[in-house]
Amino acid sequence: MQYASTHISAWQARAQRIGDATLRLLDGVAQFQYFVSCFIRHVLSLQWLRRPAVIRVLIRQLYFTGVEGLPWVLVMTLAGATAVYSVVPFARQLNDNSMIGTLVNALLVQELAPLLVSIFLLARSGVAVVTEIGHMHVRGEDMLLRSMGINVMTYLFLPRLIAFSLCGLILTVLFAASSVWLGGLMLAWTDQMPFTHFLLEVRHGASLDGALLLVAKALMYPLLCCAMLLFQGCRAGRNPNLMPVCTTRGVLWALMLMLFADVLIALLRSLL
Amino acid sequence: MIRLCWKEMRLLDADVLAGDVARGEILRLVMPRRYQLAWLQLMTGATQDQPQQEAQIWLETPEITVDSSSRVFSQHVVYLLHQHGALANLSLRENLMLPFLYGGLSDEMARANDLLPEVAEWLDIGDALDAQVGERSSYMHALISLGRSVLMQPDIMVVQDAHVGMQAHQLQRLRILFGEALQRLGAGVLYLSSSAQDGMGIDFCRSLELAGELVGTEDM
Numbered sequence: 001m002q003y004a005s006t007h008i009s010a011w012q013a014r015a016q017r018i019g020d021a022t023l024r025l026l027d028g029v030a031q032f033q034y035f036v037s038c039f040i041r042h043v044l045s046l047q048w049l050r051r052p053a054v055i056r057v058l059i060r061q062l063y064f065t066g067v068e069g070l071p072w073v074l075v076m077t078l079a080g081a082t083a084v085y086s087v088v089p090f091a092r093q094l095n096d097n098s099m100i101g102t103l104v105n106a107l108l109v110q111e112l113a114p115l116l117v118s119i120f121l122l123a124r125s126g127v128a129v130v131t132e133i134g135h136m137h138v139r140g141e142d143m144l145l146r147s148m149g150i151n152v153m154t155y156l157f158l159p160r161l162i163a164f165s166l167c168g169l170i171l172t173v174l175f176a177a178s179s180v181w182l183g184g185l186m187l188a189w190t191d192q193m194p195f196t197h198f199l200l201e202v203r204h205g206a207s208l209d210g211a212l213l214l215v216a217k218a219l220m221y222p223l224l225c226c227a228m229l230l231f232q233g234c235r236a237g238r239n240p241n242l243m244p245v246c247t248t249r250g251v252l253w254a255l256m257l258m259l260f261a262d263v264l265i266a267l268l269r270s271l272l
Numbered sequence: 273m274i275r276l277c278w279k280e281m282r283l284l285d286a287d288v289l290a291g292d293v294a295r296g297e298i299l300r301l302v303m304p305r306r307y308q309l310a311w312l313q314l315m316t317g318a319t320q321d322q323p324q325q326e327a328q329i330w331l332e333t334p335e336i337t338v339d340s341s342s343r344v345f346s347q348h349v350v351y352l353l354h355q356h357g358a359l360a361n362l363s364l365r366e367n368l369m370l371p372f373l374y375g376g377l378s379d380e381m382a383r384a385n386d387l388l389p390e391v392a393e394w395l396d397i398g399d400a401l402d403a404q405v406g407e408r409s410s411y412m413h414a415l416i417s418l419g420r421s422v423l424m425q426p427d428i429m430v431v432q433d434a435h436v437g438m439q440a441h442q443l444q445r446l447r448i449l450f451g452e453a454l455q456r457l458g459a460g461v462l463y464l465s466s467s468a469q470d471g472m473g474i475d476f477c478r479s480l481e482l483a484g485e486l487v488g489t490e491d492m
Contacts, residue, residue, distance in 0.1 A: 052381075053373035132361070140356040146316035147353065148371045149346025155374060
């Protein structure tokens with residue numbers, strides 16, 4: 001009898017823990033959804049365009065995320081070019097050269113490029129964003145901004161989100177284009193395939209749908225990453241000890257969010 | 273007459289009586305630090321993006337009444353916060369000009385830009401205007417807030433223990449500068465202090481003490 005009651009109370013404690021964790025998760029999801037809806041409302045209002053302070057932050061963020069990140073993306077092109085280089089022998093094994101364009105577009109342009117560039121942005125600029133926002137909260141700078149009638153969403157978050165999206169798009173397109181170009185050069189250099197022939201195959205495999213998918217992913221993944229990082233940065237509150245926790249949580253959840261989005265897009269595409 | 277008003281309310285675990293401070297009047301509220309922060313959060317609308325409840329602190333002008341979360345309110349009321357006067361990643365110039373750069377009104381921006389060299393010289397920070405703020409002392413935070421206040425020409429200044437934690441000679445200089453600023457602006461002051469003895473040497477017309485509950489009202 002006593003064993004049964006102990007057993008039941010242990011199960012009740014477990015159920016309580018699972019329930020608490022689920023409620024916390026749902027609360028976090030609701031807060032994140034509110035955060036994203038605030039961002040969309042502020043972007044669409046377009047009032048930020050007539051605020052020089054916001055434009056200045058946006059330019060700084062574009063420089064930091066886009067211009068300073070460009071050399072690293074070009075270095076990453078080596079990985080993209082290697083992927084392109086590996087596709088050709090694979091297509092030759094199947095005795096189907098038309099597979100080259102399809103594979104390059106499906107694997108590199110639509111999948112690898114947006115994912116790799118987003119992970120790069122997350123690792124390089126994302127960590128900086130979450131720690132910067134966290135420190136601003138710890139130092140009470142959010143209260144100072146509010147005391148001046150400055151909307152934190154418009155001044156702090158919006159430029160970073162826009163910069164992440166824009167730079168994500170530009171860097172992804174650059175990464176994909178330079179990977180194809182460098183991969184083609186490597187193929188020509190090793191006498192596997194003439195450069196122009198390779199470019200023609202890639203062009204045959206390209207489609208408007210694929211290009212739109214690239215644009216959508218290249219805009220959305222960095223945006224989701226940045227939104228999650230900002231959201232977690234705010235959660236540090238006034239406690240500096242929470243900074244490492246928020247940074248780790250921000251990076252991990254941003255990665256998860258990106259993967260969920262990728263799976264969701266794949267599912268939707270297969271359904272449509 | 274422009275007045276900053278608040279209704280009778282519950283602040284954390286304390287009751288606060290309704291009150292107001294008019295332009296040209298100097299009022300001190302003595303309360304511990306956590307009550308000060310709660311008061312400031314109430315004033316600055318820390319939940320700016322959420323649906324606003326009934327305003328508890330508002331500004332009455334002859335023309336309109338504006339609640340503390342509105343942008344108009346922040347054009348009439350400025351804050352000198354302890355250790356929170358500047359954004360670390362901006363230059364001194366950008367910190368001083370931030371409300372104008374955010375507002376985006378070209379006339380106001382031009383006026384503040386013209387006044388900026390004079391204010392910087394008065395505060396003796398002219399040489400450092402383009403330096404990044406970074407980590408600064410309480411004194412520098414107070415100077416930046418004071419400079420911004422003079423540029424904004426407010427009707428009411430809310431000061432939260434701005435004089436605490438600085439060296440004696442800096443405190444003396446800040447007192448002089450604050451007095452000059454008050455004389456120049458003619459603004460009303462709501463001084464949130466954690467000590468009834470402190471207060472930057474200002475003659476307060478009224479001083480209310482809050483310590484868990486409202487202890488008393490004293491005319492100075």
